[in-house]
Amino acid sequence: AQSVSQHNHHVILSEAASLELGCNYSYGGTVNLFWYVQYPGQHLQLLLKYFSGDPLVKGIKGFEAEFIKSKFSFNLRKPSVQWSDTAEYFCAVKTGANNLFFGTGTRLTVIP
Amino acid sequence: NAGVTQTPKFQVLKTGQSMTLQCAQDMNHEYMSWYRQDPGMGLRLIHYSVGAGITDQGEVPNGYNVSRSTTEDFPLRLLSAAPSQTSVYFCASSAMGRGPTYEQYFGPGTRLTVT
Numbered sequence: 001a002q003s004v005s006q007h008n009h010h011v012i013l014s015e016a017a018s019l020e021l022g023c024n025y026s027y028g029g030t031v032n033l034f035w036y037v038q039y040p041g042q043h044l045q046l047l048l049k050y051f052s053g054d055p056l057v058k059g060i061k062g063f064e065a066e067f068i069k070s071k072f073s074f075n076l077r078k079p080s081v082q083w084s085d086t087a088e089y090f091c092a093v094k095t096g097a098n099n100l101f102f103g104t105g106t107r108l109t110v111i112p
Numbered sequence: 113n114a115g116v117t118q119t120p121k122f123q124v125l126k127t128g129q130s131m132t133l134q135c136a137q138d139m140n141h142e143y144m145s146w147y148r149q150d151p152g153m154g155l156r157l158i159h160y161s162v163g164a165g166i167t168d169q170g171e172v173p174n175g176y177n178v179s180r181s182t183t184e185d186f187p188l189r190l191l192s193a194a195p196s197q198t199s200v201y202f203c204a205s206s207a208m209g210r211g212p213t214y215e216q217y218f219g220p221g222t223r224l225t226v227t
Contacts, residue, residue: 009152032214043202044155044218051212090154098143098162098208099170100216104154 002027004093006103013081014111021076021106023065023091032094033074035065038105039087047089050074061085083112114138116219118203124225125193133188133222135203142208144186145216148172148199155202161186162208193226200224 005024013019025031035047048059055067065076074091091103119134137144145160147170157170161180175197177189186205190197203219 004154006154036218043220044204046215049212049215051214094214098206099145099157099160100155100204101157102147102155104152 002031002093002095002101004091004101004103006089006091006106008106009104010107010109012109012111015083016080019076019078019081019085019108021089021091021108023074023076023103024072025074025091025093025101026072027093027095029095033065033067034092034094034100035059035063035074035076036090036092036102037087038090044090047076081108081110083110086110116203116205116217118201118219118222120222121220122223124227125190126227127193127195129193130189130191131193133190133201133203133224135186135188135219136184137186137203137205137217138184139205139207139217140183141205141217142183143216144180144203144205145170146176146178146186146188147202147204148197149202149221150199158188158201190224193224195226198224198226 003026033050036044050057050067058064088105088107090105092100116137142163146158147155156172159178161167201222204216206216
């Protein structure tokens with residue numbers, strides 16, 4: 001069965017610091033990969049997604065992610081975080097069907 | 113477009129009570145699903161549907177029932193609430209497909225407490 005691992009449970013950064021959140025998945029076939037963000041008290045919103053082609057994917061709000069097939073990874077990055085990036089971030093995998101499998105999430109706190 | 117809507121926003125139940133969480137979407141999506149979100153566990157799929165009259169179980173279906181009589185609506189029923197069902201419930205919808213336009217859209221959530 002597929003699974004998604006997010007090893008960072010809580011990350012605390014100062015504003016302007018760089019961010020990298022890890023995501024690893026286990027599935028041998030073709031996958032589509034997603035990062036969702038959940039701001040406090042809100043629902044999940046799509047940050048970016050990877051289907052095929054260029055493994056470096058750019059999303060909204062300056063976020064990007066790199067798909068490394070050999071490492072089964074899809075890490076999320078942002079060069080300079082802002083206080084408004086404080087949120088919970090979820091990595092998700094979609095295999096052949098329509099269902100998404102989510103990681104346990106990483107809570108990001110940005111200190112002004 | 114309202115997108116995906118859920119009611120109620122908050123609910124408190126006593127153990128053994130039943131209730132229905134409502135979910136509706138106005139995007140004509142074939143696929144709809146229910147997740148529960150618990151601290152440290154991410155989102156886990158409860159049930160899903162790929163069209164009117166078609167439903168199936170996800171990872172954690174026990175204690176929940178669903179039906180899909182129309183494309184727009186996908187209610188989640190708790191038959192006999194238990195404290196272990198205290199959680200935040202999200203409904204989501206998407207078009208069926210594998211292409212790069214695929215995206216699941218989420219509702220605002222229902223926070224359920226069972227005492």
